[in-house]
Amino acid sequence: MSLQQKYNDINWLTGQFRDSRREASYRDSIKLRVRHDSRLALMLVSLIFAMFAVTDYNLLGHSTDFFTLISMRAVVVSSCVVLALILGRVGNFSRKPLLHALPLWVLAAGIISIVPLRPESLYTQITAVVVAIMAFYLLIPSLLTIASWASGFLSVGFIVASVAYAEVSVPTATRLVLLLIMANIVGYCALLRLEILQRKQFSLLNEERDQNLALQREVEHRKSLEAQLRRLAERDTLTELDTRSHFIKRAEALLERALRENTAFCLLMIDVDHFKQINDTWGHTRGDEVLKQVAKTIRQSLRRVDVVGRFGGEEFIVAMPNTHHKEAVKLAQRLTANVNAIELPSPLNQVSVSITVGIAMKSNERSLDLLIQRADEMLYKGKRNGRNRVELAR
Numbered sequence: 548m549s550l551q552q553k554y555n556d557i558n559w560l561t562g563q564f565r566d567s568r569r570e571a572s573y574r575d576s577i578k579l580r581v582r583h584d585s586r587l588a589l590m591l592v593s594l595i596f597a598m599f600a601v602t603d604y605n606l607l608g609h610s611t612d613f614f615t616l617i618s619m620r621a622v623v624v625s626s627c628v629v630l631a632l633i634l635g636r637v638g639n640f641s642r643k644p645l646l647h648a649l650p651l652w653v654l655a656a657g658i659i660s661i662v663p664l665r666p667e668s669l670y671t672q673i674t675a676v677v678v679a680i681m682a683f684y685l686l687i688p689s690l691l692t693i694a695s696w697a698s699g700f701l702s703v704g705f706i707v708a709s710v711a712y713a714e715v716s717v718p719t720a721t722r723l724v725l726l727l728i729m730a731n732i733v734g735y736c737a738l739l740r741l742e743i744l745q746r747k748q749f750s751l752l753n754e755e756r757d758q759n760l761a762l763q764r765e766v767e768h769r770k771s772l773e774a775q776l777r778r779l780a781e782r783d784t785l786t787e788l789d790t791r792s793h794f795i796k797r798a799e800a801l802l803e804r805a806l807r808e809n810t811a812f813c814l815l816m817i818d819v820d821h822f823k824q825i826n827d828t829w830g831h832t833r834g835d836e837v838l839k840q841v842a843k844t845i846r847q848s849l850r851r852v853d854v855v856g857r858f859g860g861e862e863f864i865v866a867m868p869n870t871h872h873k874e875a876v877k878l879a880q881r882l883t884a885n886v887n888a889i890e891l892p893s894p895l896n897q898v899s900v901s902i903t904v905g906i907a908m909k910s911n912e913r914s915l916d917l918l919i920q921r922a923d924e925m926l927y928k929g930k931r932n933g934r935n936r937v938e939l940a941r
Contacts, residue, residue: 562691562742573749574641581647581688586635588687589650593627596620596657599675606668616664623657626650640690647689651697654679658701662708669713673723676705677730684734691738698734702727783857785835786842791864794856798866799915801854805868812909813875815865816922817845817882820901820934822861833895840889841900848882864919872908872939879904879937887935901935908940 556565564570600617607613630650640647658679661672680698683689689697706723709715715723781793789797798814805812819825819841826834838861845855845863858864867875886902905925907918925938932938 557743557746559743560739562739562746564746571641573746574639576749577745578639578641581640582635582638584688585638585647586631588682589627589631589634592654592682592687593624593631596627596654597624603665606665612664616661619657619660619664623653626653644690644693648693648697651683651687651689651693652700655683655697655701655704659704659708662705663712666713669709669715672705673726676701676727680727680730680734684738685741691735691742694738695731695735698731702731786839786857788842788846788863789854789856791856791858794854794858794864794866795915797854798864801866801868802909802913802915802918805909806913810869811871813867813870813872814907814915814918814922815867815875815879816858816905816907816919816926817863817865818903818926818930819861820903820930825898829895829898836895837891837898837900840891841886841902844885844889845882848885849878864922872906875906875908876937876939879906883935883937903929903934904937905929906937906939 556569557563558565564573597620600620603613603616603620607616627650630646630653634646634650637643638647658672658676661675662669665672679701683694683698683701687694706720706727709723710720781790782788783790788794802812804810819837822834822837825837842857842863845865849855849865850867852868854866856864867878870878883902883904886900889900890896891898891900903926905922905928907921907925909918921940925940929936929938
């Protein structure tokens, strides 16, 4: 749904979302703010309503009407205070809309009841009614529908009480009706605009959140693709060893460190013997199985500090830091023995797997290419000397 469609989903008469689920989601999102604002507003309104007891005393003195009026104010104020405390703890337009309507009706009933108790103060009460209507719409947090019904009740009740107890004339009653209608229209339009703006803001925030989530998913997807591409660039898909380029990068770093710290470093070139014959006899798929088993054996036979990669075809290469020639020969011989002991599944169980290893030690040259060349020469020397052996460059 586009943002414009979300805007159009707002009812132009009530200022609420037409979708009940979105409306409930919006009301839940403002729950805490509504609780705080409702409590504060009702406390303030109760204080103002109670303060008018001073004017009641000035006008009525110690009369029965005064005590009746003060009792009514006490009931209204205490009711509003109790409701303010309740709304401050459990207020929620989404689940308890009638609870939010109750204080407005209590206040409206209290204001209307002043007219029969103090009919002579009708014209000062008109101002109080207009202010109360504005408060219902704009001061006390409430839904537009709730505020409208409460303000309508206050307006109609005040007109009826004025006609019944203050004996206002028809022209005066007409002017009162027009005044209260205007007050309700102004309050209604102001709250309607506010309700629509708040829901538009809610839609914008949700839209931004959805876009951020989509962007986050896109970033995570791109990171996943980058990791896959990096893995493809760094790992041989068949053997799970380093690719040739990634091995060269790591081995060069190890060689530079060895030259800088003047420590031992050696390189092993490994070739699977008679691998072409295996491919020709059993097919490339079976040949791949042999390569995977040999790669697994190489990886398990070496140390964690050693770097091993697939150099190409049936050739493997190993960089061994801090390793002297005697230790390198022992490791290579152990490796050839482990490869010879590989047991392949049927029908490859008839195949005897062996490898030839060429070893080159670091000397004064700083080139990895020269080391690879020397190890490769030793590898082919081992091939010429019968295979399944280790040759060390002297």
